[in-house]
Amino acid sequence: MLLTANLYGNDAEEKLFSVEEETYHANELSEILSQIKENPININTSTKTELQKLPWLSENDIILIIQSRKNQVLSSWEDLDKLGINAITVNELHDFIVFRKRPELHLKQQTRVEFSEAKSKLRSSLKYYQKTLTEYGNFKAGVLTQKDEGESDPIDFYSYYLQYRSNGILQNGILGKYRLALGQGILFAPKLGMSKSAEATSVPVKKYSSLKPYTSSYEIWELEGCSFELTTRNWSIIPFLSRTKLNANLDSLEQITSFNESGLNLDEAKKNNVQETLFGSAVEYNNGNxxxxxxxxxxxxxxxxxxxxxxxxxxxxxxxxxxxxxxxxLFSEIALADEKVAGLAGVKFGDTRFRQMLLVRNYAKDFPSWHGNPFSAQSNFDNETGLYYGVTILPRKDTKINCYFDLWSFPETRYFEKMPTVGSDQFLQLETRISENTFRFTIQNKQKEKYITLDEAEIRDFERLLLRLDWWQKLGVITMKSRAEWISEYLPEDKVHGKGVLFYEQAKLRSEKLQIIAQITVYRSVLKPFKVKHYMYENNVNGIMQNSVFSGDGVASYLLLRYDLFNNVHLQAKISDSWQKSNKMRLFFQLISSW
Structure with a gap:
């Protein structure tokens, strides 16, 4: 018997993202999944490219689905189970696929307001976000605006586009703001893409569409101008042109020292003060596989x-x-930019129940990383050499194991570390179902050389161990989730040890029109001689991927509501607070309508 859809909800996404530490912006994968939730994929008519957007499906799973559709119409979750797809994987798909055609939507309006008590004294303390997407025939258009707390400009950041799509020679064309994704992302990729994940043999491989409108709220490195995808048979040509303004920090000589990637623009002199001009073209051959x-x-x-x-x-x-x-x-990319070389290559192997992936990368120091985001151990991926090995094991129908090992080095100096440094990351996650209960056990161990300040500031060996147990149980219309987490951070040379524990209890209720999520979290961790932090992925209103950070001693809670006013109009609200710390309350209100 399969688990009910209520059991997972956003937890399937948490499994993907919880490896990341500090994240607030929705990355592109989160954005794609949010869009699919609003308009799920019809598994009986979807293309291979559409199914590849679901990171829980392996290549073998996709082949099974496509081949089975030749002989039957898939009409239920049990049909996927009969194909031999792992039960854990099937349940992770519940919010993202349907078995019959749904009405097409031609207009979507999303409006969100956020209030943070900690920033209430700033001028214009509300954060505002709105996105309007419309579709007519082969044309799509969109406008996005955003204002952060403290910014006086009501349209501090904006994105806009007009897109034309067809099955002819001009398959895709965009005027306005857009993003490119080529190969494995060394030169062009979504800046908020992911590298490592609990889906150890799928997420590391970049499978983004080549050309897409820029609908992210990340306020830098979008392209602005025009790009077209011209296709004939199996060949595509993608010319692109962009001229856009960037927010940069300049020194006394008006030279660029860094770019402001926070999106917070409180100093108008540092806003749109550098212009970037980019042009070029890509040529691709694609036969489907x-x-x-x-x-x-x-x-x-x-x-x-x-x-x-x-x-x-x-x-x-x-x-x-x-x-x-x-x-x-096989997947690989090699790039030459500014007389510097970067390369990546990987291979998948193994059978359906024992999937493996090996990936190697080498990126030269000061390689231009402005628009790229390949697999890496850091956000700015230059100056890195590494080896990654991932494994997915399906020992039983209701059990799934993911693990990876990542070894890397920064062979030349970095901003703080004035010498070569090394690091490693080991991850293991076991997920299994026992009757009406599901358990997920996670262990992650990180070791790296890091610039840390104690009595003196110097490069120190740093070790971090995470142990986490999640437990879901179904109680009528309510799904309960419990978490127990223990972390240990250790500086072996100084013999300094820091520990922390975190517990939370979460209740989810889903009826025909109303969804409620309530959670209370208790945590305790040392603050001296260094601060030990817990990173916890939180459910939030659609379109936000939020990873909250807790340190010290405290109790935190949040309440999230979603009410369907009409079939295509949803009201969402969230309130979160820390009970023992002042000025920590946050409020979110969001209205989404689709027609």
Whole structure:
């Protein structure tokens, strides 16, 4: 018997994202999944590309689904179970697929207001976000605006686009703001993409669509201008042109020292003070299972860099391939930019029940990482060499095991670490169902050399161990989730040890029109000689991926409501607070309508 859809909800997404530490912006995968939730994929008519958007499905799962549709119509979750797809995987899909056609939606309006008590004294203390998407025939258009707390400009950040899609030669065309994703993301990829995840053999591989409107609230590194995807048979040409303004920090010589990626613009002098011009083209061959591609681009800033290793103007080329039509799927990319080289290669192997992936990468120091985001152990991926090995094991129908090992080094100096440093990351997650209960056990161990200040500031060996147990149980219309977490941080050279524990209890209720999630969290961790932190993924209103951070001693809680006013109109609200700490209350209100 399969688990009910209520059991997982947002927990399937938490499994993907909880490996990340500090995250507040919705990354592109989170955004894609949020859109699919609002308009689920019809599993009987979906293409291979659409099914690849669901990170829980393996290549073998997708092949099973597509082949089975030739002989039958899939009409229930039991049909997927009969295909041999793991029960844990099937339940993770509940919010994202349907078995029959749904009415097409042509207009979506999303409005969100956020209030943070800690920022209530700032001028214009509300955070405001709105997104309008509309569709007519082959045309789509969208407008997004956002204002952060403390910003006086009511439209501090905006995005807009007009898109044309067809099955002809001009398959995709965008005027306005957009993003590119080529190969494995060394030159072009969503800046809020993911690398490591609890889905150890699927998420590390980049499978984004090449050209997409920019609908993220991340306020930098979007492209602005035009791009087109011209397709004939199996070949595609994607020319692109962009000229946009960036927020940068300049020194006394008006040279760029860094870019402001926080999105918070309290100093108007640092807003839109650098112009970036970029143009180029990509050529791709794609036969459905295999993709080969290359691209050329030229980029120029209107200011020089204070770092003389970075050039104001440069050209970039890359070659990439995704070969999935064989027993050993391969993916790779090599790029040359600003006379520096970066490369990545990976292979998948193993059978359906024992999937493995091996990935190696090498990125030169000061490689331009402005628009790229390949697999890496850090946000700015230059100056990194690493080896990743991931495994997914399906020992039984109702059990799933994911684990990975990642070894990396930063072979040259970094901003704080004035010497080469190394690190490693080991992760294991076991998920199993016993009767009406589901358990998920997670262990993660990180070891790295890090610049840490105690009595003196210096590079120290740092070890972090996380043990976590999650338990779901179904009680009528209510689903309960319990978590117990223990973390240990250790500096072996100084013999300094810090520990922390966290417990929470969560209740979910879902009726035909109303959904309620209530949670209370109790935590305790040391603050001296260094602060031990708990990172916890929280449910939030649609469109936000929130990872809350807790340290010290305290109790926190939140209440999340979603009410369907009409079939296509949803009102969402959330209130969160810390009981023993002042000025920690946060309020969220969101209205989503689709027609």
């Amino acid at each position: 295999n993709q080969l591609g290359c691209s050329y681009s030229s980029l120029a800033f209107d200011h020089e860099f204070s770092n003389d290793k970075r050039n104001q103007k440069y050209q970039a080329v890359n070659l990439y391939c995704n070969l999935f039509n064989n027993s050993y799927p």
